[in-house]
Structure formats: structure tokens, C-alpha cells
Amino acid sequence: MEIFLWILALVAVIGVIAYHRQSLLVASAATAVWLAVGQFVLNVPAWSWAIWAAIALPLNVTAIRQALFSRAMLNAYRKIMPEMSSTERDAISAGTTWWEGELFRGNPDWSMLHNYPAPVLSAEEQAFIDGPVETVCKMTNDFEITHERADLPPEIWQYLKDNGFFAMIIKKQYGGLEFSAYAQSYVLQKLATVSGVLASTVGVPNSLGPGELLQHYGTEAQKDHYLPRLAKGLEIPCFALTSPEAGSDAGAIPDRGTVCMGEWQGKQVLGMRLTWNKRYITLAPVATVLGLAFKLDDPEQLLGGEKELGITCALIPTDIQGVDIGRRHFPLNVPFQNGPTRGDDVFVPIDYIIGGEKMAGQGWRMLVECLSVGRGITLPANATGGAKLAAMSSSAYARVRRQFKVPIGYLEGIEEPLARIAGNAYLMDGAANLTTTAIDMGEKPSVISAIVKYHLTDRGQKAMIDAMDIHGGKGICMGPSNYLARGYQGAPIAVTVEGANILTRSMIIYGQGAIRCHPYVLAELEAASLSDQRKALADFDKAVFGHIGFAISNVFRSIWFGWGGYRFSKSPQRDATAQYYRQLNRYSANLALLSDIAMATLGGSLKRRERVSARLGDMLSELYLCSAALKRYDNDGRPAEDLPLLQWALEDSLAKLRVALRDLLDNFPVAGVGSLMKALIMPLGLPSKRMGDKLDHKVAKLVMTPSETRDRLGHMSFLTDCDNNPLGTLQTTLNDIIAAEELVAKVSKAKGQKVPFIWLDRIADEGLEMGVLSEADAQLLRRAEIGRMKAINVDDFDSDELVADKSTIPQKATKNAA
Numbered sequence: 001m002e003i004f005l006w007i008l009a010l011v012a013v014i015g016v017i018a019y020h021r022q023s024l025l026v027a028s029a030a031t032a033v034w035l036a037v038g039q040f041v042l043n044v045p046a047w048s049w050a051i052w053a054a055i056a057l058p059l060n061v062t063a064i065r066q067a068l069f070s071r072a073m074l075n076a077y078r079k080i081m082p083e084m085s086s087t088e089r090d091a092i093s094a095g096t097t098w099w100e101g102e103l104f105r106g107n108p109d110w111s112m113l114h115n116y117p118a119p120v121l122s123a124e125e126q127a128f129i130d131g132p133v134e135t136v137c138k139m140t141n142d143f144e145i146t147h148e149r150a151d152l153p154p155e156i157w158q159y160l161k162d163n164g165f166f167a168m169i170i171k172k173q174y175g176g177l178e179f180s181a182y183a184q185s186y187v188l189q190k191l192a193t194v195s196g197v198l199a200s201t202v203g204v205p206n207s208l209g210p211g212e213l214l215q216h217y218g219t220e221a222q223k224d225h226y227l228p229r230l231a232k233g234l235e236i237p238c239f240a241l242t243s244p245e246a247g248s249d250a251g252a253i254p255d256r257g258t259v260c261m262g263e264w265q266g267k268q269v270l271g272m273r274l275t276w277n278k279r280y281i282t283l284a285p286v287a288t289v290l291g292l293a294f295k296l297d298d299p300e301q302l303l304g305g306e307k308e309l310g311i312t313c314a315l316i317p318t319d320i321q322g323v324d325i326g327r328r329h330f331p332l333n334v335p336f337q338n339g340p341t342r343g344d345d346v347f348v349p350i351d352y353i354i355g356g357e358k359m360a361g362q363g364w365r366m367l368v369e370c371l372s373v374g375r376g377i378t379l380p381a382n383a384t385g386g387a388k389l390a391a392m393s394s395s396a397y398a399r400v401r402r403q404f405k406v407p408i409g410y411l412e413g414i415e416e417p418l419a420r421i422a423g424n425a426y427l428m429d430g431a432a433n434l435t436t437t438a439i440d441m442g443e444k445p446s447v448i449s450a451i452v453k454y455h456l457t458d459r460g461q462k463a464m465i466d467a468m469d470i471h472g473g474k475g476i477c478m479g480p481s482n483y484l485a486r487g488y489q490g491a492p493i494a495v496t497v498e499g500a501n502i503l504t505r506s507m508i509i510y511g512q513g514a515i516r517c518h519p520y521v522l523a524e525l526e527a528a529s530l531s532d533q534r535k536a537l538a539d540f541d542k543a544v545f546g547h548i549g550f551a552i553s554n555v556f557r558s559i560w561f562g563w564g565g566y567r568f569s570k571s572p573q574r575d576a577t578a579q580y581y582r583q584l585n586r587y588s589a590n591l592a593l594l595s596d597i598a599m600a601t602l603g604g605s606l607k608r609r610e611r612v613s614a615r616l617g618d619m620l621s622e623l624y625l626c627s628a629a630l631k632r633y634d635n636d637g638r639p640a641e642d643l644p645l646l647q648w649a650l651e652d653s654l655a656k657l658r659v660a661l662r663d664l665l666d667n668f669p670v671a672g673v674g675s676l677m678k679a680l681i682m683p684l685g686l687p688s689k690r691m692g693d694k695l696d697h698k699v700a701k702l703v704m705t706p707s708e709t710r711d712r713l714g715h716m717s718f719l720t721d722c723d724n725n726p727l728g729t730l731q732t733t734l735n736d737i738i739a740a741e742e743l744v745a746k747v748s749k750a751k752g753q754k755v756p757f758i759w760l761d762r763i764a765d766e767g768l769e770m771g772v773l774s775e776a777d778a779q780l781l782r783r784a785e786i787g788r789m790k791a792i793n794v795d796d797f798d799s800d801e802l803v804a805d806k807s808t809i810p811q812k813a814t815k816n817a818a
């Protein structure tokens with residue numbers, strides 16, 4: 001019995017060492033001490049030292065370890081190592097890892113998260129948002145843009161060009177604004193609450209495109225020529241990658257270029273003949289310079305290298321003969337400029353390649369690197385702006401609109417979607433900010449940008465659907481007073497572009513994350529591909545034994561956490577948020593363990609197992625989103641009043657994480673692995689509770705009442721009460737309606753009966769007559785009534801106004817027709 005207890009204690013010692021991720025040497029020393037204690041106290045047989053020595057010595061002596069284990073493992077690894085195409089390799093090696101790497105490794109250091117600086121706008125950025133951004137929002141009439149013009153009006157185009165809206169990423173030395181990613185995100189969020197066309201038109205030149213590519217890879221001559229012109233709006237850029245045959249699989253573009261000599265401005269020069277057929281290209285119909293991606297061949301080896309050079313990016317002025325632009329696609333009634341472009345045998349000099357001829361064939365890497373940044377700003381910002389629009393409109397509307405004699409927001413059925421919108425808007429703002437913090441710290445966060453691209457556009461779309469449901473017919477009938485419908489219609493655009501969401505979830509997040517974030521996998525892959533055998537063995541040995549120790553640690557951590565031990569794990573806070581940090585510790589360890597299990601059991605086939613990849617990616621994503629919400633709470637100064645929003649966001653994300661974890665293990669493709677893992681890491685099951693109704697109630701109540709919390713939720717939305725901004729008017733009406741409720745109660749009391757909350761202007765007259773209201777009270781009631789009716793009413797049109805082809809309208813017969 002004593003020996004049994006001693007063995008149990010030995011396992012516990014190993015467990016504690018593994019939990020704390022101590023080295024092999026420390027583990028060997030600690031087990032030796034325990035063995036000595038056993039021998040001294042319990043007479044543990046001396047031959048147990050032989051077992052210890054047989055295990056510990058070969059593992060601790062590098063030369064023996066390499067000869068006995070690492071060499072064989074390296075050979076086996078090389079046989080099963082997944083084949084990687086050069087485009088995959090470029091995608092994996094492009095960009096950097098940041099906080100998500102910490103979450104992936106099973107033991108997040110929360111102080112690292114909280115030590116990242118809280119983002120702030122510079123005085124210049126703030127002035128831009130309060131000045132030109134506010135002005136252009138006031139100038140914008142989205143219904144006119146989307147229904148009448150199918151374009152921004154000329155004065156808005158000019159205002160955008162004159163005020164540097166297309167130059168937020170361009171450096172000051174070239175006349176640009178050189179804004180932080182954080183500022184860009186807030187500019188776009190504000191524009192997105194007003195008009196999708198406006199936000200897309202500004203977003204695209206500041207995202208992946210000629211400006212970004214030139215700054216990173218352009219030659220000095222290219223930068224000096226183009227960047228000042230782009231900054232002033234003298235050039236309108238677009239970037240053309242997608243072809244009819246190559247959408248998600250963009251590396252498969254059939255568009256070609258051939259290096260050759262040709263005539264250019266009367267001289268024979270080295271150049272390329274280009275033929276392309278691109279579609280879906282934003283700003284192409286009005287672009288003056290086309291960033292073009294194509295595959296370049298050099299059959300005569302005029303550049304002195306390979307015959308097939310690969311994907312290359314060049315800048316093509318659109319006024320060159322043979323360039324065909326101008327026609328338009330019609331994306332979901334959100335008619336920003338978007339269309340096809342074609343070119344047939346167009347000759348351009350070789351120095352039209354971005355970065356010059358040395359960058360021939362480097363296009364894919366350039367694109368993936370720039371995408372890591374742009375994808376983390378533009379679409380997440382537009383989606384967050386959309387979610388704020390949904391939150392600020394739905395919460396106000398739910399308080400103003402009454403049915404069954406109460407504001408609809410008091411009805412339990414409405415509380416649920418309202419809380420969902422608000423909780424998501426809170427989380428999305430945190431995630432957008434944490435991601436721009438990474439970018440502003442100089443990271444190129446390829447995994448994080450994929451996470452926020454997918455999850456924020458997905459949540460943004462769902463927020464718009466919820467908002468439409470809350471608004472009922474008010475959301476459906478289109479016209480100048482409808483602030484929702486175009487956002488709802490356009491939400492699938494953000495879902496589709498820059499890596500369609502299903503693909504991003506199924507392949508990209510975890511596909512890149514697994515290799516980039518894992519502390520050892522990339523090192524193993526790199527070691528195995530070395531031709532210097534000694535170095536390969538040394539590097540592989542270091543990586544693989546680090547990996548084994550890491551995996552053992554995650555097994556012990558996951559088992560301990562599964563029995564409830566996560567409740568004792570580290571949290572940087574002791575308040576109501578502590579339990580969330582601890583839960584995240586648990587799931588982070590689970591993700592690290594299950595990642596290794598998936599890689600070990602599925603090997604190279606993991607990349608085809610998209611559902612496994614998607615669910616592991618979901619776990620990583622929800623961990624990131626939760627930590628972004630916690631960081632936001634901290635950056636905001638930990639205001640206790642905002643706690644329900646934070647709790648909602650965390651409960652929702654944790655519930656989604658648990659669904660991913662359960663689904664992964666219930667469907668794990670290798671028989672028995674899922675059940676074994678369930679027994680190991682969730683012996684007591686997983687919490688099944690989703691959001692409590694009480695929390696929904698708290699959140700809904702919180703956002704229907706003006707407060708600092710509500711202001712923080714709508715921060716950087718365009719809420720000014722002015723012409724063309726029914727959303728701003730609705731906010732004024734919310735305040736008026738709340739004040740009016742007290743006045744109506746006064747009149748009801750004086751009359752001795754409950755007065756229905758309609759015709760507030762008549763109630764004002766009655767109150768004045770009875771002497772229970774002042775003139776100021778009556779004014780307020782009259783104003784509230786006007787606002788209330790504006791909030792409730794929808795637009796109607798003369799039938800002919802809605803007919804696009806006026807020639808199909810039958811001539812009306814006149815009474816005195818001859």
C-alpha cells in the first residue's frame with residue numbers, strides 16, 4: 001500500500017513538473033530525489049535505479065539521444081512529412097505570430113496581453129475623424145447613392161480626394177496621412193455606419209493594393225512617381241487578382257505575361273506581353289492604375305533566370321492601348337465601383353513590375369504579406385461599424401417602438417437578439433482594436449487577420465439579420481429613412497471577399513495557425529528539409545524533444561483542468577473576470593493537446609480534413625476573441641457598468657468554443673481517438689449552460705438607456721442628428737421618448753387613468769390645459785412625437801419612381817384624350 005502511494009506521488013511529482021513545463025534535466029533530478037526518498041523511507045528496491053538510469057541517461061545525453069531516438073524519428077518524419085507547394089510555403093512563412101501564439105501554446109501569459117499598449121489616436125488622427133470624416137458623413141445620402149446614382153456624387157469623390165481619404169496608409173514624405181492602423185479602423189467604422197459604398201470606396205485603396213505594395217516593394221522611381229499622385233487622388237488604384245477560373249484558389253490564375261522585347265514610345269525595350277481576364281475588381285471601372293497579378297514566363301530567359309517565374313505584380317496605367325475597363329458588376333444593391341478588366345497582348349516595359357525586374361515571380365509572397373495587414377483592418381472595421389449601426393439603431397428603436405402597450409425591447413423575445421447584437425458589437429470593437437494594436441506594433445499577423453476577417457464579418461452579418469428582425473417592416477421598406485437595409489443586403493460582400501469565409505474557416509486560420517503558432521512544428525519542418533545532415537539532426541533533435549515535453553505538459557495540464565483544476569489556475573485579476581481567464585487557461589491547454597493529437601494521427605492528411613481544421617481554428621479564434629474582449633475591458637478602465645456586455649461576449653464565445661471542442665471529438669476521423677480524448681480532458685463533461693436569460697435582460701436594458709456604457713458601445717458611429725442621418729435623429733428621439741414617459745405619467749396621474757403612449761402632441765395640449773405640464777414640457781412632448789413618427793414611418797413612392805426602365809411605363813390615358 002505504501003509503495004502504491006509512493007508510486008502515485010511519483011506520478012504527481014512528474015505531473016507538477018510537466019504542468020510547470022520544467023526541463024528534462026529538472027524532471028530527471030526530481031525523480032531521482034523521489035527515488036532516493038523511496039529507498040530511504042520505504043526500501044524501494046535498488047534495481048529501480050537501473051530503470052531510472054535506462055530512461056534518464058539516454059534522454060539527457062545529447063549524443064546518445066540523437067543516436068538512439070532522434071535519427072530514427074527524423075527518417076520517419078521525412079517519409080510522412082506533408083508535401084507543401086511553394087504557394088503554401090509562402091503563405092505559411094509570410095507574416096508574424098503574436099498573442100495568438102501564446103493562446104495556441106496551452107499556457108497563456110496574461111501579463112503579456114495586458115502589457116500591450118492601449119491604442120490611442122494622435123491629435124491629428126482625432127482631428128481628421130472630427131473634421132473631414134464627420135463632414136463627409138454629413139454630405140452622404142446613402143439612398144441617393146445606392147438607389148438614384150449607383151455611385152458617390154462627384155462632390156463626395158472630390159472631397160475624398162482633396163482630404164486624403166485615399167492616402168491613410170501613404171507615408172507623409174509622399175504627401176499621405178500615414179495614419180495608424182487603429183485610426184484607419186475607426187475612420188472606416190464611422191463611414192460604415194453611414195454608407196457601405198462610402199466605406200468600401202475609401203477602404204480599398206487603403207487596403208491591399210498598389211499603395212501598400214509600392215510602399216513595401218516599389219522601386220524609388222515607382223514610389224516617387226505614384227505615391228504623391230495616389231495621395232492627392234490624381235490616380236485611382238485598384239488591384240486585380242481574381243479571374244473567372246480562379247477565385248478562392250487565387251494561386252491558379254490563368255492570366256499570363258511573357259518577357260520579350262517590344263516597342264515602347266518609339267524604342268525597342270525589354271518588357272512583357274500581358275493577357276488577362278479579371279472580374280470582381282473593386283474600383284476597376286474608374287481606376288487610372290491597375291495593380292495586376294499574373295503568371296510570368298521568360299521562355300527566352302531574357303531576365304537570366306528560370307523560364308517559369310511565377311506570380312508577378314505590375315502596375316498598368318489604364319490608358320494604355322489594349323486595357324479594357326469601364327463596365328460594372330452590380331454587387332447586392334451596394335453599388336460601389338466594381339467590375340471586370342481585360343487585356344489582350346498588352347505590351348509594357350519590364351520596370352512596370354512592382355519593385356522592378358528583381359521582383360519578377362515574387363508576387364504571391366508580396367500579396368500574402370500585405371494581406372496579413374490589410375485583411376486585419378478594412379473588413380473587420382467595416383463589419384464592426386455595421387454591428388455598431390445595428391446596436392445603436394436597434395436599441396433605440398426597441399425603446400421607441402411600442403407594441404402591446406410597451407416598448408418592444410421590454411418583450412423577452414426581443415431581449416434575446418438585442419443582447420446578441422450588443423454583446424457582439426462590444427466584442428467586435430475589442431477584436432478590431434487588439435488586431436490593429438498588433439499591426440501598429442509592427443506585426444504582420446497573418447493568423448489573427450484571418451481570424452478577425454472571418455469572425456467579425458460573420459458576426460457583423462448576423463448582427464444585421466438580428467437588427468432587421470427587431471425592426472420588422474421598418475427595416476424592410478427601403479427609402480431615405482431606412483438605415484439598415486443596404487447594410488443587411490451588403491453583408492455577404494464582406495463575407496466573400498479577401499478569402500471567402502468558409503474557406504478561411506476551413507483552411508486558412510488553423511492551416512496557417514498550426515504551423516506558425518506551434519512552438520516546434522515549423523522548426524521540425526525546417527530541420528527535416530535541411531541538406532546538411534548533421535545540422536538537420538541537431539536541429540530536429542532539439543525541436544522534437546521540445547515538442548515531446550510540450551505535449552506531455554499539455555496532457556497533464558488538460559487532465560488536471562478536466563477534473564476542475566483550472567479553477568486554481570493563474571488569473572491576472574481577482575474580480576468577476578477571474579473565472580474567465582481560468583476557463584481560457586483550460587481550453588488553451590486543450591487546444592495545444594488536441595492540435596498535437598490531430599497532427600500525430602492525421603499527419604499530412606490533416607490539411608484535407610477541413611472539419612478538423614475548422615474546429616481547431618474555431619477554438620483558437622474564440623480564445624483570441626475572448627482575450628480581445630478582456631483586453632478591451634481593461635483598456636476602457638474596467639468600468640463595472642460595462643460588465644454585463646463583457647460577460648455576454650465571453651459566455652457566448654466560450655459556448656461556441658465548447659461546441660467546436662465537442663464536435664471535434666464526437667467526429668474525430670480516427671476511431672477511438674475522440675472517445676479517449678473526451679475521457680482524458682473532460683471526465684466530468686463540459687459546462688452545458690449557455691447564456692442566462694438574466695444576462696440577456698441586463699444587457700438589453702443597459703443598451704436601451706442612454707449612458708456612458710451605451711456611448712462606449714457606439715463609439716465612432718456617426719450619430720449626429722442632421723439631414724440624411726435617420727440614425728442620428730433616432731438617438732435624439734430616444735432621449736426625448738425617455739423624458740416624455742415621465743410627462744405622460746404625470747398627465748395619466750392627473751386624469752386618473754393611463755393615457756396610451758401615442759399622439760404625444762395631444763397629450764401635451766391636455767397637460768397644458770390641466771396645468772400639470774409647463775410649456776417646455778409640452779414642447780418636449782411635441783418634439784418627441786415628431787421623432788417617434790419619424791422612427792415608425794417608412795417611405796413610399798410613386799409607382800413610376802421605382803421603375804428602372806422608364807420606357808416600360810405605360811402612358812397614362814388623359815381624360816380629354818382625343
Ligand SMILES: Cc1cc2nc3c(=O)[nH]c(=O)nc-3n(C[C@H](O)[C@H](O)[C@H](O)COP(=O)(O)OP(=O)(O)OC[C@H]3O[C@@H](n4cnc5c(N)ncnc54)[C@H](O)[C@@H]3O)c2cc1C
Pocket residue numbers: 238239240241242246247248249279280281282283331338493496497498499500501502503504506507610
Ligand atoms: C464585390 C466583390 C469585390 C471584390 N473585389 C476584389 C478586388 O478588388 N480584387 C480582386 O482581385 N478580387 C476581388 N474580389 C474577389 C474575391 O476576393 C473573390 O470573390 C473571393 O476570393 C472568392 O472567389 P469566388 O467568388 O470565385 O468564390 P469561389 O472560389 O468559387 O468559392 C465558392 C465557395 O467555395 C468555398 N471554398 C472555396 N475553396 C474552398 C476550400 N478549399 N474549402 C472550403 N470551402 C472552399 C468558398 O469559401 C465559397 O464559399 C471581389 C469579389 C466581390 C464579390
